[in-house]
Amino acid sequence: MFRRVAFALLASALAAQAPSRDVSVGVFPFLVGNMDARISEIVGNCQSHGIDTLYVSAFRTTGPQTGDLWVTDSAGDWNTAWGPVRSGGAGIHLANLITACHAANVRVVAVLKCFADTVQPDNAAHKQYLLDVIDYFVDAWLPSGQPVYDLDGIALDYVRYVGGTNVNAANVTNFVDDVRQHLGGLSLHAYLIANRYSFDGPVYNGAFNSYSATMNSLRTQFGQDWEQLATRLDVLMPMAYTADGSIYATAALHQAYVAKTAEYARTAATNAGVPTRRVVPTIKTYSGEGETTTTTTIDASITGALLGGGDGYQSFRYQFLVNNPSWWTPMAAHAVPGCNWPRPSFTASSPRLTTTLDPTASSDVDQSTASLTVRYDFDGDGNFDSPFLPLGSTLRLERHPGQWAATLQVRDADGHVGTTRRRHLAGSAVTVTPSVLSTVFGGSMQIDLDVGPAGAGQQYLAIASITGTTPGFTWAPGFPVALNVDAVTMLLASDPTSGALQNGAGSFDNNGHATAVLFVPPQLLTFLSGWTMHWSFLCANAQGQPLCVGDTRGVLLL
Numbered sequence: 033m034f035r036r037v038a039f040a041l042l043a044s045a046l047a048a049q050a051p052s053r054d055v056s057v058g059v060f061p062f063l064v065g066n067m068d069a070r071i072s073e074i075v076g077n078c079q080s081h082g083i084d085t086l087y088v089s090a091f092r093t094t095g096p097q098t099g100d101l102w103v104t105d106s107a108g109d110w111n112t113a114w115g116p117v118r119s120g121g122a123g124i125h126l127a128n129l130i131t132a133c134h135a136a137n138v139r140v141v142a143v144l145k146c147f148a149d150t151v152q153p154d155n156a157a158h159k160q161y162l163l164d165v166i167d168y169f170v171d172a173w174l175p176s177g178q179p180v181y182d183l184d185g186i187a188l189d190y191v192r193y194v195g196g197t198n199v200n201a202a203n204v205t206n207f208v209d210d211v212r213q214h215l216g217g218l219s220l221h222a223y224l225i226a227n228r229y230s231f232d233g234p235v236y237n238g239a240f241n242s243y244s245a246t247m248n249s250l251r252t253q254f255g256q257d258w259e260q261l262a263t264r265l266d267v268l269m270p271m272a273y274t275a276d277g278s279i280y281a282t283a284a285l286h287q288a289y290v291a292k293t294a295e296y297a298r299t300a301a302t303n304a305g306v307p308t309r310r311v312v313p314t315i316k317t318y319s320g321e322g323e324t325t326t327t328t329t330i331d332a333s334i335t336g337a338l339l340g341g342g343d344g345y346q347s348f349r350y351q352f353l354v355n356n357p358s359w360w361t362p363m364a365a366h367a368v369p370g371c372n373w374p375r376p377s378f379t380a381s382s383p384r385l386t387t388t389l390d391p392t393a394s395s396d397v398d399q400s401t402a403s404l405t406v407r408y409d410f411d412g413d414g415n416f417d418s419p420f421l422p423l424g425s426t427l428r429l430e431r432h433p434g435q436w437a438a439t440l441q442v443r444d445a446d447g448h449v450g451t452t453r454r455r456h457l458a459g460s461a462v463t464v465t466p467s468v469l470s471t472v473f474g475g476s477m478q479i480d481l482d483v484g485p486a487g488a489g490q491q492y493l494a495i496a497s498i499t500g501t502t503p504g505f506t507w508a509p510g511f512p513v514a515l516n517v518d519a520v521t522m523l524l525a526s527d528p529t530s531g532a533l534q535n536g537a538g539s540f541d542n543n544g545h546a547t548a549v550l551f552v553p554p555q556l557l558t559f560l561s562g563w564t565m566h567w568s569f570l571c572a573n574a575q576g577q578p579l580c581v582g583d584t585r586g587v588l589l590l
Contacts, residue, residue, distance in 0.1 A: 054344025056085035082367030107172035185219030217439035258300035277323030294340025386484025412437035
């Protein structure tokens with residue numbers, strides 16, 4: 033049996049020698065203590081050994097609707113009812129770590145432990161609690177529009193049944209679906225249970241159980257359906273922990289096991305219709321549980337990950353690497369030197385409804401900016417609204433005024449994608465003068481509409497109401513209008529370009545500007561004295577598809 037395993041691995045050994053550009057390390061501050069002063073050390077080790085990504089344990093469930101935050105509360109709005117912050121001082125200043133890592137082109141992914149033996153994935157209240165915790169990390173913003181935690185992704189740990197019974201994989205899959213919705217376009221990772229018994233038990237001789245049998249075991253015992261998860265995750269991370277000890281006696285068997293976890297993850301992704309989904313097995317770089325890590329077992333695990341079709345590997349955990357310096361050697365030997373992922377950066381400015389997004393500050397250490405392409409999710413809904421385009425600024429016509437969170441992805445020539453987000457305020461597009469009009473003497477109202485250059489040439493209709501702004505109406509899904517439809521609305525909309533209202537409909541000019549004028553004869557509207565006439569507008573393209581709506585401005589009638 034050993035010869036058969038060894039021969040199979042030797043047949044593709046050359047492939048394993050290709051160094052990886054997807055190398056990561058897991059940092060678990062709650063196991064170490066206060067790591068604030070060690071941020072520069074962590075970054076330096078990443079740069080020295082070709083580490084591209086840090087996975088940092090930031091939160092861990094301790095029971096139903098409770099857990100520990102292991103990072104400094106930089107957002108300032110952690111709910112103390114959710115659990116303690118940095119118990120005993122242990123943990124790390126995540127925002128500072130991100131800043132230092134990004135300056136060195138190292139990515140940072142926050143790890144959240146989801147479930148425990150005291151709370152399983154069928155607990156709806158706990159799942160909602162976890163979504164609130166995720167929102168804490170991804171929906172906190174600085175005044176500049178940058179995220180408080182400018183993370184490159186979120187990783188779910190213990191996203192499974194933990195020693196539970198009555199396992200229902202749909203509870204895990206549906207929870208991951210919900211997380212995906214909360215993250216928008218941010219990268220989602222998950223640690224996948226890959227226990228050796230499911231793959232190779234009970235004999236542990238490298239004659240692995242079939243793909244279908246292994247997947248059935250993981251689904252029915254732990255609730256992780258790899259094929260379902262592959263469509264929802266950006267990175268599949270089988271936990272392929274093996275070292276010298278009680279199960280595998282040879283490096284070839286260590287390698288074969290890790291290779292099989294990568295192979296089955298790749299098969300799951302292929303069967304799910306996403307064959308290029310990233311697969312990054314996590315390998316054992318700690319001693320414990322009756323096993324001892326060595327440079328040989330690390331090398332076997334890394335080469336196994338690559339032989340099995342993995343995109344890279346994650347070392348688990350950082351603190352043991354620091355305490356055993358020789359363990360870095362096999363990691364660096366299978367890593368492309370340096371930090372090889374693009375570093376996305378952009379600004380977003382919206383003085384009107386036109387947002388200017390400028391990603392030209394994005395960079396890549398080992399490639400020219402000319403090789404970079406970018407795409408956008410303009411509204412943070414997780415659906416990218418543009419294809420990958422050459423690096424350069426772009427304009428976006430926002431659907432309505434208010435806060436928007438845009439997501440940028442930058443892709444390099446190797447296919448690596450970096451992600452970041454910015455929040456910006458789409459400002460007012462309606463100005464009405466004067467603010468007060470006499471119904472006795474009459475006069476005119478000038479309604480200036482200014483959506484900015486992204487709306488040039490598009491069609492508009494000025495609309496008005498005398499009955500207020502609440503509850504308003506929804507013109508189309510995603511296009512709420514803070515204006516009540518009444519007789520005035522219908523009267524002016526029926527004849528927007530002649531009579532009392534001039535230029536109430538038409539096309540925006542090249543700057544996205546238009547002006548409508550309402551003439552009010554003396555004495556005509558005295559019965560409305562004390563009321564406010566509110567104005568807004570609708571904008572559509574030539575095919576009548578909604579593009580944007582305005583804010584609401586009022587004129588007091590006296």
